[in-house]
Amino acid sequence: MSVISSKDVNEIIRKTLGIINNKIMNHGEITGYILYKMMEYENTYTEQHYTEQELVDYTMLGILHDIGLYKEDNVKNVSDFETKNLWPHSIYGFLFLKYLSPMGDKAEIVLYHHLDYNRHNLIQSRYMHIIELLSLADRMDTFLHMKDQSLEKDYFTRYRDIKFSGAALDLFHKAQERYDITGNLINGKYREELDVLLAKRAFSEQYKRGFLEMLVYTIDFRSEHTVIHTLATVNFAEQLGRLARLSGRDLRDLHYGALLHDLGKIAIPLNILESTGRLSDDEMKIMKAHVRITEMILEGVVDDSVLQIAVRHHEKLDGTGYHKGLTAADLTLPQQIIAVADILSALYGKRSYKEPFSKEKILEIMKGDAENGKINKNVVASLERNYDQIIKEFEKEKENTIGLYLKIKEQYAIISERFRMFD
Ligand SMILES: [Fe+2]
Numbered sequence: 001m002s003v004i005s006s007k008d009v010n011e012i013i014r015k016t017l018g019i020i021n022n023k024i025m026n027h028g029e030i031t032g033y034i035l036y037k038m039m040e041y042e043n044t045y046t047e048q049h050y051t052e053q054e055l056v057d058y059t060m061l062g063i064l065h066d067i068g069l070y071k072e073d074n075v076k077n078v079s080d081f082e083t084k085n086l087w088p089h090s091i092y093g094f095l096f097l098k099y100l101s102p103m104g105d106k107a108e109i110v111l112y113h114h115l116d117y118n119r120h121n122l123i124q125s126r127y128m129h130i131i132e133l134l135s136l137a138d139r140m141d142t143f144l145h146m147k148d149q150s151l152e153k154d155y156f157t158r159y160r161d162i163k164f165s166g167a168a169l170d171l172f173h174k175a176q177e178r179y180d181i182t183g184n185l186i187n188g189k190y191r192e193e194l195d196v197l198l199a200k201r202a203f204s205e206q207y208k209r210g211f212l213e214m215l216v217y218t219i220d221f222r223s224e225h226t227v228i229h230t231l232a233t234v235n236f237a238e239q240l241g242r243l244a245r246l247s248g249r250d251l252r253d254l255h256y257g258a259l260l261h262d263l264g265k266i267a268i269p270l271n272i273l274e275s276t277g278r279l280s281d282d283e284m285k286i287m288k289a290h291v292r293i294t295e296m297i298l299e300g301v302v303d304d305s306v307l308q309i310a311v312r313h314h315e316k317l318d319g320t321g322y323h324k325g326l327t328a329a330d331l332t333l334p335q336q337i338i339a340v341a342d343i344l345s346a347l348y349g350k351r352s353y354k355e356p357f358s359k360e361k362i363l364e365i366m367k368g369d370a371e372n373g374k375i376n377k378n379v380v381a382s383l384e385r386n387y388d389q390i391i392k393e394f395e396k397e398k399e400n401t402i403g404l405y406l407k408i409k410e411q412y413a414i415i416s417e418r419f420r421m422f423d
C-alpha cells in the first residue's frame with residue numbers, strides 16, 4: 001500500500017498550486033498538454049521516440065515550467081510576466097526543480113523556455129529539441145489564451161525561426177490536425193488525458209516522495225518559516241516515533257503526515273501567516289482554517305492514515321483542540337506524537353512573532369501541557385530524557401537544508417549574471 005498513487009500525484013499538485021494561483025496552474029497544464037500531444041505525434045508518426053518515463057517527465061516539466069512565477073508576489077496577469085519579465089522566473093524555476101524536485105536532471109529545459117530560437121546556438125543542452133517544443137507550446141497558450149495584448153496577431157508568421165522554431169510550429173499544426181488539441185482544450189478533455197498519461201506510468205515510491213517534498217517546498221514561496229517548521233516537525237516526529245517503538249508502517253505514515261500537515265497554510269494570507277504580533281480572534285479563526293484546507297487537499301488523494309495524522313495535529317487529549325475537538329480515546333499514538341512534535345517545533349524554532357525558547361522553558365511548557373492532560377505524557381517524558389540528542393540530530397539535518405537554500409541563492413546570482421547577455 002503506497003502513500004499516494006501515481007494518478008493522484010498530478011491531482012495533488014493541481015490542487016496545491018491552484019490554491020496559490022489558479023491562472024499559473026491552468027497555463028501550466030495547457031502548456032504541458034500541448035507539449036505532450038506534440039511528442040505523441042512524433043512518437044507515432046516520426047523517427048523521434050520517447051520512453052514512457054521521458055513522456056511523463058517532459059509533460060510534468062511542461063506543467064511546472066512557470067513554477068518560478070509562484071514566487072512573484074502578485075501575479076494577476078500571467079502574460080505580463082511571460083512577455084516582459086522573462087529571466088527571474090525561468091532561473092528560479094530551474095533551480096527549484098533542479099534541487100527540490102525529482103526531475104532535477106532535466107530541469108534545464110525550464111531554464112531556457114523563454115530563450116529565442118535564433119539564440120539557441122549560444123547554449124548547449126542535450127534537451128535542445130524539447131526546449132524548442134516547450135517554448136512553442138508556451139507561446140501557443142499565451143497566444144490562444146491571452147491574445148488580448150501580449151503577442152501580435154501575425155506573431156507566428158513574422159517570427160518563424162527567429163523567436164520560435166519553425167519545425168516545432170509545423171509539428172504543432174500536424175498534431176493539431178490529428179488530435180484537435182485546441183478542441184480538447186476548450187471542452188476540458190485535456191485534463192482527463194493528462195491524468196491518464198500520468199496514471200499509466202507507475203511512479204517509483206522515490207519519485208512520488210520527491211513530488212510531495214517539492215510541494216512542501218512551494219510553501220516557501222510565501223513563508224520560509226513555515227517550511228523550516230515543517231521540516232523540524234517531520235524530524236521531531238520521526239525521532240519521537242522511533243523512541244516510542246512505532247512499527248515501520250506507522251513511522252512511514254507519521255513521516256508523510258508530518259510532511260503534509262501544514263500544506264493548507266498556502267491558502268492563509270501572508271499578513272496572518274507572518275504576523276509579528278498576537279493574532280486577533282478573527283485572524284486566529286482564519287489561521288485555524290489551515291487544517292481544513294490541508295484536509296481538502298489531501299482527502300481522497302493520500303492514504304487515509306497519513307491524512308488523519310496530518311489533520312489531527314492540533315487535537316488535544318482533553319478535547320480542547322481543533323478542528324474536531326477529539327479526545328484521547330479517538331487519537332492513535334502517531335496522531336498524539338505529531339501533536340507533540342508540532343509544539344516542540346513551534347517552541348524551538350524562530351518564528352515571525354518570537355525568538356527561539358531555551359531548553360528549560362520548552363520543557364517547562366510541554367510538561368505543563370502533559371500534566372494538564374493536553375498532550376501525551378509518555379511522549380513528553382521520552383522527549384525530556386532524550387532532549388539533547390533529539391536537538392543535535394535535528395540541527396545536523398537543518399544544516400543540510402540551509403546549505404541547500406544558500407546554494408540556490410548563490411546559483412541564482414551567478415546564472416542571472418550570465419543571462420545578462422540575453423537581454
Ligand atoms: Fe515562463
Ligand SMILES: [Fe+2]
Pocket residue numbers: 027031065066082138
Ligand atoms: Fe509559460
Ligand SMILES: [Fe+2]
Pocket residue numbers: 261262290313314
Ligand atoms: Fe498547524
